[in-house]
Amino acid sequence: MDWDKLRIFHAVADAGSLTHAGDTLHLSQSAVSRQIRSLEESLNTTLFHRHARGLILTEQGELLFDATRAMVKRLETATARIRDSEEEVFGELRVTTTTGFGTLWLAPRLAALYDKYPDLKIDLMLEERVLDLPMREADVAIRMKEPSQADLIRKRLMGVHMRLYASPEYLDRKGTPTELDELNQHRLISMNVGSTQVGAGASLVQHLLSYEIASMLTVNNYFGVLQGVLHHLGIGVLPDYVIQDFPNLVRVLPEIESGEIPVFLAFPAELRHSKRIAAFRDFVQDEIISYRKQVKKQSVEQ
Structure with missing residues (x-):
């Protein structure tokens, strides 16, 4: 043919x-x-x-x-x-991850990757749908659960928890709740329970809603939730990694959090020798090491 x-x-x-x-x-x-x-x-x-x-x-x-x-x-x-050059990193790299992780954690850190590899062309695809890596819908993925697709190389990067955060201005105006029962006196900002999201986050929101929250703002991604919190609209359910870049936010009801959400990096086994994949993997791992050190430092200061 x-x-x-x-x-x-x-x-x-x-x-x-x-x-x-x-x-x-x-x-x-x-x-x-x-x-x-x-x-x-x-x-x-x-x-x-x-x-x-x-x-x-x-x-x-x-x-x-x-x-x-x-x-x-x-x-x-x-x-x-x-x-893929044996000595240089260049060309297009298609990266997929969730809207929340991509906008709040990954994208703000890409400058470090471009500084090291200025000839890279990153195509960042942010969506909740799981793209088919073996069919090359993307080259590499960061996912909020262990990938189930065959023929993938996967590495666990870190664990994430969903927690409650508010701005100091909001808490000065509305007060800081000390018990879950007091949440009904506040506006809760969260992902819509019908939106695609990790199960642990949805479970936490469902639990909070059982306390008869009177006022709500729901958004279909965590970037929108964060914007609501930063603009003093209420108490938001957010992934804990936002605190590194927004240290002024206050954790509310610190005993309340979701179960751990594992974060995995994955790519097709046939790209195991790709210099672009290796560069991106090493960059993400270095950023996570830096993230953990910063979180530890902030915990000590608090």
């Missing part, structure tokens, strides 16, 4: 349009159409249904698209490994 025709088919199937695929491939629409027609003739089947709004894959087209998608992912992996 002609790989060039398969490459063009994959671009058309991905774009859903001859015109858009042609723009991507730098080919005319008629040239793309001829190649698709030739491929259909060689396979003696129809790969697309033609509609005014675009192209829709037939059942046979879906089967072929699954195959070409897997081939493209494998080629991307091979290309990434070939481009």
Whole structure:
């Protein structure tokens, strides 16, 4: 089977349009159409249904698209490994993690990585959905639970707890609760219990809600929760790692916290020799060592 025709088919199937695929491939629409027609003739089947709004894959087209998608992912992996210099770190690195960890912990620290490796191109993908690393939806992931996908190299980085925090200004105005029963006199800021989040965090929020909280602000990510706390709107349920960068926040009801949430770094086994992966892994580990030292220092000062 002609790989060039398969490459063009994959671009058309991905774009859903001859015109858009042609723009991507730098080919005319008629040239793309001829190649698709030739491929259909060689396979003696129809790969697309033609509609005014675009192209829709037939059942046979879906089967072929699954195959070409897997081939493209494998080629991307091979290309990434070939481009990894034995002595230099450069090129694109696709990193996925949760919105909260990515915005509150990882992104503010990336300057140190760029200072060391200025030719890196980080594509930071922040979402709660677990991306498929073996299928190369991302190169490396930081996850709030141990990955279950096969063919991954994984390393436990640290443990996180969800705790209650408020600004000094809010507590000066509303008072500091000393017992859980007093929470009903305050506004609670938390992730919406229906949002995708770690189980330990959701369990803590459910427990707090049993105390008949009168006023609530719910957000679908921890960055939003933090903004509410920083602007003195109430007491927020936040991961403990925010304190390193926001040491003025006050921990409320220090005996209350979630169970430990393990944080793992993972990447496909086939990228074990990647210099970019190694550079990112070492950077994260160094930052966590620094984070632990800072937390220990803050605990002593308190």
